[in-house]
Amino acid sequence: MKKILLVCSSGMSTSMLVEKMKEAAAAEGIEVFIDATAESEMEKFTDMDVVLLGPQIGHMEAEMKRTFPIPVMTINMMDYGMMDGEKVLKSALSLLH
Structure with a gap:
């Protein structure tokens, strides 16, 4: 299972994006751990x-x-401003291939 960490100034805004990314991963059947932090x-x-x-x-x-x-x-x-979890997830996964 791949592990993705989102980092921002306080960890708050990325936490919302993490949820959108998790939804996108579930919809695609992708097993991934995603977390956010400051x-x-x-x-x-x-x-x-x-x-x-x-x-x-x-x-x-x-x-x-x-x-x-x-x-x-x-x-x-x-993508960040639109909270586009699917695009951000795909970007992250593209770095791992």
């Missing part, structure tokens, strides 16, 4: 397969890529 708490998540950053902390992408030995990507601002 940037200040992300060190607690040590076994994730991919990290998605909220657009508001996208400026940290290069630093995160140097820090974490897994794929890191900033979520598309339009």
Whole structure:
């Protein structure tokens, strides 16, 4: 099972997107663990397969890529704003292939 972590300033807005992503995964029959956290708490998540950053902390992408030995990507601002769980899920999974 693949594990996806969404990270934003406080973890609140990404929590809503996590639910939409879980719904999309269930509809497609994809087994995946998805969670959200604040940037200040992300060190607690040590076994994730991919990290998605909220657009508001996208400026940290290069630093995160140097820090974490897994794929890191900033979520598309339009997909984030529309809470498009299906598109964000597909983007995350595309990083793992």
